[in-house]
Amino acid sequence: MFGLLDTLKMGAGLAGGLMLYHFYAVSVGYSSAAREARAGYVLLAEKSAADAKAAEMERQRNAATWANEEHRKRLVAAEAAEQAARDTLEIEIQSYELQLSEKNRACAVTAADRQWLLRH
Numbered sequence: 001m002f003g004l005l006d007t008l009k010m011g012a013g014l015a016g017g018l019m020l021y022h023f024y025a026v027s028v029g030y031s032s033a034a035r036e037a038r039a040g041y042v043l044l045a046e047k048s049a050a051d052a053k054a055a056e057m058e059r060q061r062n063a064a065t066w067a068n069e070e071h072r073k074r075l076v077a078a079e080a081a082e083q084a085a086r087d088t089l090e091i092e093i094q095s096y097e098l099q100l101s102e103k104n105r106a107c108a109v110t111a112a113d114r115q116w117l118l119r120h
Contacts, residue, residue, distance in 0.1 A: 089118060 002010075093114065109117075 086118065093117065 093109075097109075
């Protein structure tokens with residue numbers, strides 16, 4: 001069927017083809033190496049994304065803690081200011097009642113009037 005010369009030609013062609021494929025694979029990169037590199041890149045990208053997500057959650061938690069603490073401070077300050085205003089109003093009422101009693105006049109302020117003044 002095939003002669004010796006034909007067999008040598010096919011062997012040389014096969015060897016040349018394998019050599020060309022090898023040069024191509026070396027210059028472009030083997031597909032298995034590329035797959036491994038992509039797999040490593042995917043793992044690295046997923047790790048980076050998870051780290052970024054964890055950092056963002058930590059930042060949000062810290063911001064929420066700070067906002068909660070600021071709100072608590074403002075609430076304490078508002079309650080103190082409200083108590084000071086009530087004390088001042090109480091002192092003014094007592095002062096006015098004292099002035100009226102010194103002049104022998106009666107203050108017709110009832111408990112309902114007093115509550116209204118405290119609320120307004």
